[in-house]
Amino acid sequence: MQYRFKTDEDAAVWTVDPEGTDRLTVTTGTQTLHVRHGAVSPHHLHLAVDGLGVNTFVLRGDGEKTVVIRGVPYPVQDADFAERKTKKKADRENLPQVITPPMPSVVVRIPVSEGDRVCKGQAVIVLTAMKMETTLTSPFPGRVTKVNVAAGEKVMPGRILVDIEKEAETDAPDEGR
Amino acid sequence: MQYRFKTDEDAAVWTVDPEGTDRLTVTTGTQTLHVRHGAVSPHHLHLAVDGLGVNTFVLRGDGEKTVVIRGVPYPVQDADFAERKTKKKADRENLPQVITPPMPSVVVRIPVSEGDRVCKGQAVIVLTAMKMETTLTSPFPGRVTKVNVAAGEKVMPGRILVDIEKEAETDAPDEGR
Amino acid sequence: MFKKILVANRGEIARRILHTCREMGIGTVAVYSDADRKAVHVLDADEAVHLGAADPSESYLHIDRIIAAAKETGAQAVHPGYGFLAENGDFAERCEREGLVFIGPPARVIRALGDKTVARETMIRNGVPVIPGMNRPESDPDTLAQEADLLGYPVLIKAAAGGGGKGMRIVQARDALHEACVSAASEASAAFGNGAIYLEKYLARPRHIEFQILADGLGNMVHLLERECSIQRRHQKIIEETPSPALTPELRERMGQAAVAAARASGYVNAGTVEFLLDPDGRFYFLEVNTRLQVEHPITEMVTGIDVVRRQIEIAAGLPLNLTQQEIRGRGHAIECRIYAEDPEQGFFPSPGTIVFMQEPSGPGIRNDCGIYAGFQVPVEYDPILSKLVAHGEDRDAAIARMLRALERYVILGIRTAIPFLMDVLRSDAFRAGETFTDFVAAHFSDWKPARTETDLARLAYIADDLGGRRETKATGLPAGEHPSPWQRLGNWQR
């Protein structure tokens, strides 16, 4: 079987030959690795690669896993999945940008109200996580059409906190094009 | 709902009223207890009984659970289930007694062979577990019809290691009646 | 001795205090907010009282509710831990008034040491060296400018009611002073409701050295040697050690005497910490007194063999401190790493969430004061400290090696921690050489990223996990991917 891993430039293609339930031979293009593997617990895999043992800890995500080795987390992505995801992300970045928290947070203040006009970069919501505050700003000039949250509410990444309708940029020329 | 717990004499009947997902009221016959409960992990339940907290650790078995509280294991049995089980056990004890290990063990020696005549109490198999040896003996006089294991084999409780056909007790009068 | 103590705190420090209470045969009461229904301190206590909503003002800072919880459960004393109400004079006074023993210094001591300019004056009067600077707040721009000229630039603007770096500004030259004073006063006002500021000489590359003090109310007072806490990020300590690699026996002796003098000057009772800055020339300056149990007290416990929390409780119960300075001897070397929920690759930004998996290090010389467990949801409302990993060895090198091995074995999945960053700090030449100054992180580790040299192994783990996943799917009928464990679904707030 083949794996395509996302790299900084492109993808690394690895050929994998499983042998039984606890052995693998992997050809990476530059080398061939002989691996013994065993699950110690659902997140803990022990590998022996060409005889050298290592404990790895795997957190499964959507088309991505984070693997912790000797204290360091490695994000490992399936290239096909990553391409789809990157496209989606790019879409999101090109299309109406949204006001969403970067991490689980609590809403501290909402300095705008429905109907307000906002400039690009104007603070629209202040969040706090673990005693650190962060301010989300409007990505473009527009009008606040809806405030979806209230102060004190817990919010998660992905949730759209404030809807802003884009308006013609009369104040300043759009330098982003 | 009702629970019948096996006790040394008979059964304790408890009436249980669950409230929501984390509260119980229990009437034991002598008292009424108000309980808050929450699962910390699949085996770890925290209880607060009339305000006093306690951590309990539950191992689930067949109609029985072992609950560890402050270091001490408590076997807790459903009385209905226990009755069925006791009956089965009693059946087994009345019928041809079998040669089976009391705990997971390794067979050390088998001092008898198929066809051998054995007296009551004669050693038929020697087992070892964690460097301690134990000897299983014939429960009655008889003839060894089959040896099901070999020296060095790992054996589990319930497995019948040696089949012995009961024979008339000619050597000594049966004092068990 | 008390029969029952209420611990007015949460997480690792509440658990640590509960442990000692139980060892002393004292009953325990925990308090908790909505976010902490299944927190470790609730699980560890004999009784637990719900305070209110997750917001600290509704729970761990709500004096009335905490007092009510103590009265309701019959607690005789309150241990405040660190943070929250630990250095709140009003809370200490309220406890005293309500007939509860506050395990800490008297309210008047907390207040006197809480005002930095008052504390400075007290120290000067008692011969404790302070950083050259002003002894009272000032708002007049001309006066401030004159004082700055006298001190010589660079100068440091500080808030009188200060803490946590708020209202603090370094000013390099006269023309930037006015603007910086205005901005600092405004920030201090917003943070503390008090805009008073003053100036101090700015020390370049100092070390942060502090002494643990124990004092009973009967005149007995000792220090339990120093801790060096120079490795900080965002003005917050992340690695502490004892002994300090910078202290000679002679300097330790002098600083220890100054620390005891500082504590005596303020009429100190119970456990406290006298903080100093030490400059590269071996001159030291009083910084402040922390009137509480310090986060990093475990390294002192490991090196002196003394249980600081037990002593706090005994002192609060009126027992004399049966320790003399001569009896206190450090042995070996101890290092603490604070394990925060934060992402060191994103400017140490907080990383709350659910702990999916955890493996704690253990073994010889390792102590982990841990406030989390697999399945626990780290709340967004509180300080991101998860645990404190402490390693003790025969000497500094052995302690560093032990800590590195322990960090390598410490696995927390589900949220980010600074473990890889801490490992690189401990491995760095500068740290190994003991060149630990408060600018350490900025000087050596700005824009740090871990060296990801084991990508191939990570990919092999990805593949092996896939194969194992498929095997498991067949056997259980569960979908591949993250295994749903029942307790991962019990919470009320999921990622």
Place this chain on the structure above:
Amino acid sequence: MFKKILVANRGEIARRILHTCREMGIGTVAVYSDADRKAVHVLDADEAVHLGAADPSESYLHIDRIIAAAKETGAQAVHPGYGFLAENGDFAERCEREGLVFIGPPARVIRALGDKTVARETMIRNGVPVIPGMNRPESDPDTLAQEADLLGYPVLIKAAAGGGGKGMRIVQARDALHEACVSAASEASAAFGNGAIYLEKYLARPRHIEFQILADGLGNMVHLLERECSIQRRHQKIIEETPSPALTPELRERMGQAAVAAARASGYVNAGTVEFLLDPDGRFYFLEVNTRLQVEHPITEMVTGIDVVRRQIEIAAGLPLNLTQQEIRGRGHAIECRIYAEDPEQGFFPSPGTIVFMQEPSGPGIRNDCGIYAGFQVPVEYDPILSKLVAHGEDRDAAIARMLRALERYVILGIRTAIPFLMDVLRSDAFRAGETFTDFVAAHFSDWKPARTETDLARLAYIADDLGGRRETKATGLPAGEHPSPWQRLGNWQR
């Protein structure tokens, strides 16, 4: 220093040795049998070599295979741990011959101290007090009877090649002597291939006191104070502590000197333990020298601050022991409880099986040297030791309280352990009073059962677990009852 060490052992002691190797920057090789493919020592080592079948003779006792594993991986030294080949003179000699450093005393020392009558003679010649008795084996019944008369009854028959209580008989009166000698010789012959026996005076209610020795090959030798190991069941220690409640400073001084004299008399090198019996009148008698790392070494480490395994490796590498007797000071009190897979309600019968769930205690003053994890199958082939829980406190009472709290929090589901028994021992008046003699368990805890006073709570947990189980069933579609975790199905041998 060595670049790579092979650890010829398994479980907790292999892991403990691997930890120190890693801290010293030394590469590690584990060896394992079929039953230990996923044992902790395999997971912790840099490399792991498979030896063979589970039976010790095919794996951990198979000298050829272990030597081959060392050569194949380029290990320069071998640490034998305790048990298995640790006191096997042939193995030590074979290592020496193959150019591998054996981390322990030379083969000739192991052999000289392994023969009890030879060791007795050596001690007598060097002025170390021994139990009154014979200095050479004897088989003639009349000579034995005369010796017994001289000693006075009760006498103890011992096997010259002895150990583990095999070939040992207490004889109360002359008419039982002959029969007991025949039976003891036969048992010794079966156990050791050597039926030689001798007689000693039987001491009633002694304490077992031992001294940890460190000696380099250059003439430096110290002791690291004593350990008391009187609490035993089946002639095997289960609770050890230091300092001994029975030793005065003066007696400690004398016994320590005797221990060093005993070690010197045998030309001892590396770490070893000199065992004594101490009678109620304060007289002590040489018992034997254990020529290896002792199971209970962690309590010495906690009280002296010295890493015994690190010293073993340094000594084996030819480094001088830079310790003087004056530098070695005990601080506080440490207790070890051995956690065995055994059922204390069934005569401490072994209880192998799968660890379904585990919660390790942690926090101030707690060390757990642990050889298992949740999901691990405890093999039936080896010693039932799972882990060693150690508590250190400022004094004996504090250490007892800390140990009790830790035992209470130590949860192992799936197999039985003696945790409830250990708790009752530590709570008993006799233990608290320090009345610890080798007959302790027989005198106070024969036919022990735990007081099951919390049956109601257990039933409530049963009910709450049922309700939770139903809730989970709805959510996941899994059957109620034991939650199947994938890793519980990975093993090859299920209950």
